[in-house]
Amino acid sequence: MIRIYGVSASRSLRPLWLLEETGIEYEHISIDFHGHEVHSAQYLAINPNGKVPAMKDGELILFESMAINMYIAKKYGGPLFPDSDTDAARANMWSFWVMSEVEHSLLTVLLHKRVLPQEARDNSKVEHNLHLLRQPFGVLNQALQDNPYLLGNQFTVADLNVASVFSWCRPARINLHDWPNLRDWLEKCVKRPACRRAIQK
Ligand SMILES: N[C@@H](CCC(=O)N[C@@H](CS)C(=O)NCC(=O)O)C(=O)O
Structure with missing residues (x-):
């Protein structure tokens, strides 16, 4: 197993x-x-x-x-896994993208806003990384302009991989008002029963 x-x-x-x-x-x-x-x-x-x-x-x-x-x-x-080679390549693209363009900055914001002890927090790191994140947040928001999910009409591993990193936006208290497609898609993904069950593990 x-x-x-x-x-x-x-x-x-x-x-x-x-x-x-x-x-x-x-x-x-x-x-x-x-x-x-x-x-x-x-x-x-x-x-x-x-x-x-x-x-x-x-x-x-x-x-x-x-x-x-x-x-x-x-x-x-x-x-959950794309059935064409081109969509599988897109799922890889989004998975590499979220790890290289988003994860580090988002984690830095989360750590310095909510996780580290007060004396170790550095607000300049929060501001700098929030600024860096505006570009990839815009990219994702745009990608969700015409389709409900990253590869089209269906939730796939691409959405799960990207949303699992973006789920740190909530504990980091990042306002997604400027990126409404991203905000609505993220809400939809993390409300899935499978996600709620996994969080209880
Ligand atoms: N790039 C790795 C990162 C893994 C990672 O940093 N995991 C953290 C927990 S979220 C950890 O185990 N940290 C233990 C340590 O750094 O000592 C992945 O995505 O799997």
């Missing part, structure tokens, strides 16, 4: 959400990423980076949340 390592209050939410969407049975090893567990010899044999998520499916072990999700979607996702 496919196994996912990591608590849902981490990037492990991404594969947990996807597995909940597929409906397949899976095993959840709910290890925390703060502290010793991820640095134990046993876990480092699964993910030598000492981070979550990681996945084991038979003999295959993967780390990196987006790579894990593309594998799960293709193997178990049915219509």
Whole structure:
């Protein structure tokens, strides 16, 4: 049975959400990423980076949340994985895009607004990264202008991967008023029952 390592209050939410969407049975090893567990010899044999998520499916072990999700979607996702090579390429594009153009800045805003202890917060980092995010937020807003989802009319792994990163906008208290397509799409994605179930894990 496919196994996912990591608590849902981490990037492990991404594969947990996807597995909940597929409906397949899976095993959840709910290890925390703060502290010793991820640095134990046993876990480092699964993910030598000492981070979550990681996945084991038979003999295959993967780390990196987006790579894990593309594998799960293709193997178990049915219509969650695009049925044409061109749409599969677009799903990859959006997944790489959100990791390289959005994730770091959004996490910096979240950490410095809400997570770090007051004395470690730096508002100039919040302002700088909010400024950097305006460009990719605009790109996503535009991409959702004519279609309800990133690849067309249907929710796919591309939406899940991108929305799972953008879901940090809410705890970071980022006002999405300037990007209404993005805001409405994000709301629709994170309200999906599979996402709500994964968050409870
Ligand atoms: N690029 C990796 C990032 C994984 C990552 O940084 N995970 C965090 C939790 S969200 C972690 O395990 N941190 C533990 C540490 O840095 O010691 C992915 O997307 O899977």
